[in-house]
Amino acid sequence: MGYIFGLDREQASLLPARIEDYVAADAAVRVIDAFVDGLDLAVLGFSRAAPALTGRPGYDPRDLLKLYVWGYFNEVRSSRRLERACRRDVEAMWLLRRLAPDFKTIADFRRDNGAGIVGTCRAFVLLCRDAGLFSARLVALDGSKFRAVASAKKVVDRQGIEQEAARLDGRIAAYLAGLDDADAAEPDDAPEAVAAALAALRARRAELDRLAARLDTEDRNLIVEGEEDARPMGSGRGPKPPGYNMQSVVDAGTGMIVHHEVTDEPNDRRQLHPMATATKESLGLDTLTVVADKGYDNGEHASACERDGIVACVPSQRSVNNQGDGTLFDRTAFIYEPETDTLVCPAGRTLVRKQLHRQKRNVTYASPDCSGCALKNQCTTAERRLVKRHLDDDALNRMTARATPERMRARRCAVEHPFGTIKRKMAGGRFLTRGLKATRTEMALSVLAYNILRAININTATS
Numbered sequence: 001m002g003y004i005f006g007l008d009r010e011q012a013s014l015l016p017a018r019i020e021d022y023v024a025a026d027a028a029v030r031v032i033d034a035f036v037d038g039l040d041l042a043v044l045g046f047s048r049a050a051p052a053l054t055g056r057p058g059y060d061p062r063d064l065l066k067l068y069v070w071g072y073f074n075e076v077r078s079s080r081r082l083e084r085a086c087r088r089d090v091e092a093m094w095l096l097r098r099l100a101p102d103f104k105t106i107a108d109f110r111r112d113n114g115a116g117i118v119g120t121c122r123a124f125v126l127l128c129r130d131a132g133l134f135s136a137r138l139v140a141l142d143g144s145k146f147r148a149v150a151s152a153k154k155v156v157d158r159q160g161i162e163q164e165a166a167r168l169d170g171r172i173a174a175y176l177a178g179l180d181d182a183d184a185a186e187p188d189d190a191p192e193a194v195a196a197a198l199a200a201l202r203a204r205r206a207e208l209d210r211l212a213a214r215l216d217t218e219d220r221n222l223i224v225e226g227e228e229d230a231r232p233m234g235s236g237r238g239p240k241p242p243g244y245n246m247q248s249v250v251d252a253g254t255g256m257i258v259h260h261e262v263t264d265e266p267n268d269r270r271q272l273h274p275m276a277t278a279t280k281e282s283l284g285l286d287t288l289t290v291v292a293d294k295g296y297d298n299g300e301h302a303s304a305c306e307r308d309g310i311v312a313c314v315p316s317q318r319s320v321n322n323q324g325d326g327t328l329f330d331r332t333a334f335i336y337e338p339e340t341d342t343l344v345c346p347a348g349r350t351l352v353r354k355q356l357h358r359q360k361r362n363v364t365y366a367s368p369d370c371s372g373c374a375l376k377n378q379c380t381t382a383e384r385r386l387v388k389r390h391l392d393d394d395a396l397n398r399m400t401a402r403a404t405p406e407r408m409r410a411r412r413c414a415v416e417h418p419f420g421t422i423k424r425k426m427a428g429g430r431f432l433t434r435g436l437k438a439t440r441t442e443m444a445l446s447v448l449a450y451n452i453l454r455a456i457n458i459n460t461a462t463s
Helices: 028-037 061-073 079-088 090-096 103-112 114-130 158-185 192-218 272-283 299-307 393-402 405-425 436-462
Strands: 139-147 155-157 222-224 242-251 257-263 288-292 310-313 335-337 342-344 350-357 362-366 386-390
Touching: 028 061, 028 090, 028 114, 028 436, 061 079, 061 090, 061 103, 061 114, 061 436, 079 090, 079 103, 103 114, 103 436, 114 257, 114 272, 114 436, 139 272, 139 405, 155 158, 158 192, 192 222, 242 272, 242 405, 242 436, 257 272, 257 436, 272 288, 272 299, 272 310, 288 405, 299 310, 299 393, 310 393, 350 386, 386 393, 405 436
Parallel strands: 139 288, 288 310
Antiparallel strands: 139 242, 155 222, 242 257, 335 342, 342 350, 350 362, 362 386
16 A cells, blocks of 8 residues: 655646635734734834835835734744745735845844834733723732843853953953063064954953943942843852843733733842832723732832722731740730830830831831840840831731732732743743843733733633
């Protein structure tokens, strides 16, 4: 018995005359095409949104935007791969009507239109909001680390810069001495190789001075050569790879990303209020309930959220009294009296205000006298008891009480899935571009592609 044979390559055949016939009616590429056609690119800030009156005609930015959204939707992110797709992928041919821009044109579009691409991602969120797609009863906030285009070996500190600078100074002095000896022996015949090496050493020395100056300006201890906006991030032992912290707010009802941001903050402690406020504005709500993990525990942000109509649900990770054998009274055993700004201990004695720590946002209260107290052995091993109370202690307690197990489970179910999908589409969570501005552009394309995919799946499930 033989095999199944294909068609003869030399055999003439009558293929469909229209490329339209090669794209299914329910293909996702048609959604991308219709969405981009409905955008006002000039309002979003795209360059060349209107064609020039003179000169050689350029590509319509709509076509290049469609190509990028389609590429990130299908895990084709590099400009060279997109260039190849324009010549051999039927959907790309249909989308661009057989246009085939070169990779440099494609890459320049992403580089020059970062603000417009971020605005496009936001425009799709607003479109979904106006269509009533978001339930907005509960949103989940979380952060995840994405790898930058740099190796952990490129992370340097002040000491490393100083040591390399000292080595370079010695080599430069040796080369200068060699040049002086050569000039004395043969003044008309300068050693060009030595001069070139000296120029390279001086260039490297100037680069080290620039890196040291940036460390001083930004008050940092570490910097990544070649990707200076990135920071070492991660957990566990060993060197931390350079990366960025991607913050995401997900609608728990639909699983769609309502708001996102790429930051260079190594942790999430300062992200709760700005992310929640931006989400509330995007959805056009008077109040918003947001749930996050304990990494967002921040008293100042808890108070700010309450002032702005945001119901934050975040578990606490506050320290406990670790003095003695661990059985001494914790701060929660002391009752705060707001009228007198004092604390009352379990024995009924009063602790008065002693010191305000503005940077740490807490107040130290001290007992004037603990002598003769029947509960002293259960309270402190010192002469008198000191208790620190956070300036936003009440807001922190309310925020922690709202972080019920049900809400925390809803947070985990909502926010982890988008990160997993996006990282899979981004080769495990690795950026292709350098710098905070470029990575924000790239993440906007990834989030837009995810939201389009999610919207299509929701529509398919409900239809």
